[in-house]
Amino acid sequence: MSQTATQKPADSASDIRNAVIRLAGNSQDGIQSIGAFLGQLAGSTAQEVMTYMTIPSTISGGPSIFQVHLGSGEVLHPGDRADTLVAFYQHSYDGHLSTLKDGGICFYDSDSVEEIKNERGIIHIGVPFTSATIEAIGGSAKSRGKNIFVLGLLCAVYQLDREKLTKIISRKFGKKSEDILRNAMLAFDAGYAWPVHDIEHMPMAPGENDAENRISTDGNTMIALGLIAGGVRFGAGYPITPWTTIMEFLRSELPKYDGMFIQCEDELAAVSLALGAAYSGHLAITGSSGPGLALKAEALGYASMAELPIIVVNIQRGGPSTGLPTSVEQSDLMQAIYGSHGDAPRIVLAPKNVEDCFYTALEACQLAKKYSTPVFILSDQAIATRLEAFEEPDLEKHWQEPELDLSERGADFKPYPLDKITRHSPPGSRSSEGKYPVVTGLEHDEWGHPSGNPANHQKMTDKRRNKLVALAESLPTPEVHGAENGSLLIVGWGSTYGPIKEATDRLMSNGHAVGSINIRHVHPLPNGLGELFDKYDHILVPEMNDSGMYGYGQLATLLRAKTCNPAIKSINKVQGISFRVLEITNEAEALIAGN
């Protein structure tokens, strides 16, 4: 059908509700920006979106993909199989055709892709992305802009909101220069008008998310914004993928909020600067990805001992060592909880999706202040880099004003009281008695004096642990999605939330009594889990980490230690990619059938 075909009414029953579009090219082709534009469009048209990308860990160049899952209703994962593949090169075509569903549509750049395989009823549509873009922009021998040409093409095929999309493009390119914007619009219009003969247009059904003020962005941005809203005004870091975008963002943004973010010479300096600011009475953060966290470990042990509040962000990637720097994994859970010398209690929270990054960061701020201890935000590469659309946070409700308490401390002030949670007296605060405290990493008595007394070390260890015990008691048992009891409970943490929730829905619709939970408070674990687990025949814990020597993933190991429940089983995956829904449902059905 050509461009002149009459458009179907928007609420036609044949409208599609979900579209998974995979863009495969090289990292310099701007395929990420196509994804970003589609993501922003979804946010402003009440649709849901989730993206997934791979990037080579090179400066420029190398194969790269960006996958966008658009949905009229809830979108929980970036899509197992693509409905549409856009291939920029022969290698993109060869490498990604298998990810296209049977009967899917493949747009390929007929200037570069020469060999086509006719298989599985796939519809091939050759479009000369490169030459058509050059022709549209006029005279330039460069093919820059072919991503925008493709965006125009997709806009026409899926009958997306052209007006809003061009507005988003103008906002982005208008900042750069008039020339760039003009070229982008020419490329877009050429793609939009390109006659596509072999398929019907596939209009997307209107979005159903009627929340006002929806925004679309990635997880790292939401962590950074959550930290600002939570009162963080000092940070320090060192560049490492995929954490770096948080430090770049805070470096530029914090000065506007009377705060600062300092780039340091190494990870050890970064955590030390942040602890210096924490000691000085500010709410401070540092962050990194796996290897960087290993370097910070000693100073974080100090923070537990000295009872300094600090927020530590870890954007997990494939490990160990340099590992898979641009791929997702959840193998730093034990490092986050136990990665220090000595008994060094700390709080660990894990966001489940992009929106949750904001609220997790906010809670991390509250807990760090309340318990005067390190709080980890354990996110991962998938959440960090993908786009989602969701309702803008209500700052009326969530804003936390930064505080610096330099009030005079009286005669009863003790830095480490055994019967209370530590409240430090930051430098600059006067002491009515003229006695000033030393904050220390040596075991100390209530006044901060070094003490090797055996009973004192036991009492102080109890004090530091009991803060977390008190927190665990205050935490609600996670809410169950699906069956409240029955044959199977699927337990996840972090970014497996989406595929687990969708798997639960599919299993339920296949007639199984299945429920699922996502645990944000991975340490300390909330109370009530044991009782909850008892309501199910099987407990399945999907994790993107290895099953290790004893056959269980990292959270599963902790859950077994906490509940002694032998029904807890693991599914583990370390392939640098998230779980597919099918992988979880297959395992779940096998488990249920074996009962």
Added chain:
Amino acid sequence: MSDTTSAAPAEKLTKKQLKADHPTWCPACGDFAVLASFFNVVQKLGIPHEKICVVAGIGCSSRFPYFVNAHGIHFIHGRALPLATGISLSRPDLHVFVFGGDGDGFSIGGNHLNHAARKNVNLSYVVMDNYVYGLTKNQTSPTTPLGQRSKTDPRGAIDRPINPMAQLVSSGATFIARTHAAQVKHMNEMFERAIVHPGFAVVETLSECTMFNPGSFDDSNPRKGGVFDLVDEETQDLESIAAAMDLSQDLNPGKFGVYYETKRPTKNELEREWLTDAQSKIGDLSQRDLLRQRFASMR
């Protein structure tokens, strides 16, 4: 990050007010004199009691904060400077003093010294250099002279020691001095000049370890027959890196005094300039509304 400097003039502190726990140092350790000199200078400069912030890493000399009755923090090995950087940048109202030894500053913390210095962070740093690891009981340190025996070099040190003054000069520090714990008057003067200097000020202080390295600094101690040779500030160009490097070539026993002194914008000032600029562009908008505006741009 706003300036919280109080306008009230400080009452003069007494030594009694500044003293805390009795030092755990060995009898006649050079560090006692450093502590006494610090008390003197802080008293003389009239720094408000609560604005004094004493920072240290790990080592004999790094026990310093326990012996001063002032806000203090005893951190981990080698990281006193980055910790102090966080304090200094986030709290410009404080007077930040860092104390530590040669192992803490030149070995495990060597990288931080270079970076805190080149960034010109506003703080004063006293390296109490005794040419040996004392707290762990006599191992070779980065400044242990060649041939000197220790428990890790029973045949005598074989690794060439660092030249602390040459390293400091090349680090980008804006105030660099060298003094001797047995020369109290000179030490007082160097500490005072370091404290009033805006930016990164470092004083290499030879402080004898009477337990593992007795007599190590006698050649620059007139009471022990040595020569305490001073830098002649009349002829020395204090703003010349090359001249400071020349001075650093011979440290056996070498000269004492200010090797290098210059004015350069501090890290504190440069960061604050950005904060002020960023906020002046925002005008009267509250921080909360600023964040709201940010969200609106993401719709």
